[in-house]
Amino acid sequence: MTLNREQSCLEYVKANAIKNNPxxxxDAIDKFCYDVKGMMNVGDDKGPIVDGLIFKHKPKVMVELGGYVGYSAxxxxIALSSINPDAKYFSFELNPEYVSIMKELIELSGLKNITVVTGAFASNFQKLKTDFGVDTVDFFFLDHWKDAYLSDIKxxxxxxxxxxxxxxxADNVIYPGAPEYLEYVRGNPNFYHNETITSCLEYTKGxxxxALQVSIYRRI
Incomplete structure (x- = not known):
């Protein structure tokens, strides 16, 4: 049976990573993506930018829309646990195949602060409150279908x-782009601060x- 690239990545990581060493x-995912073929991870160029934002804002609850195979989670x-051992990360992923791979990679990493929710955020966001006792979120990371960014932020x-x-x-706001989302957050008075941080598309070597769009909320 021919493996798709996500399954091939999983097998590569299992063969090359160290258990309980996230x-x-x-590193194994990044090497696979550079040596074999790129994937839809935030990657090692934009990843450190988001790491820095986590260290700056110190969220206790972080929610990701679009978990893919678990690289960003x-x-x-890692960043969350270094700030606060009680901080929680929730990852919403629509594709059950990706969820299965993500759970294997998270288990291999040994991290215990990540919860994976199967299904679209729009259909499952209530679980944050009903299942996990989360009323508000300190930090959202959007990295799913770009056409869904606008409806989901609303x-x-x-x-x-x-x-x-x-x-x-929000990731990938230049490539492939999310123009309607950018127009909305930049023109929304509740987002009192907006910053576009230019980088490069993952695994393209520059x-x-x-770019990433960083928006900070304050209800007017």
Whole structure:
């Protein structure tokens, strides 16, 4: 049976990473992506930028929309645990195959602060409160379908999931791009601070320009 690239990545990481060493899991994923073929991870160029934002804002609850195979959950789970051992990371992923791979990689990493929720955020966000006792979120990371960014940020606002100084970071806002989302957050008076941080598309070795959009919320 021919493995797809996500399954191939899982097998490569299992063969090359060190169990209970999350950094070695990330390193193995990065090496696979550079040596074999790129994947939809935040990667080792933009990843450190988000790490820095986590260290700066010190969230206790972080929620990711679009977990893919778990690279970002592991990467940012490391950052969270270094700040606060009680901090929690929730990752929403629609694709059950990706969820299965993500759970294996998280287990291999040994991290205990990550909860994976199967299904679209828009259909499952209530679980944050009903299942996990989360009323508001300190830090959102958007890295799923770019066309869903706008509807999901509107849902997040409508449901009161943001508090003053909540941080929302959106990936891939230049490539492939999220123009409607950018127009909305930049023109929304509740997002009192917006910053576009230019970087490059993951695993392109700087050849493709991309950016993260950082938006900080304060209800007017």
């Amino acid at each position: 950094k070695s899991v990330l 592991i990467r940012f789970g 849902l997040i606002e409508k449901e009161g999931l943001l508090h003053d100084d909540s941080v929302v970071v 050849k493709v320009v991309d």
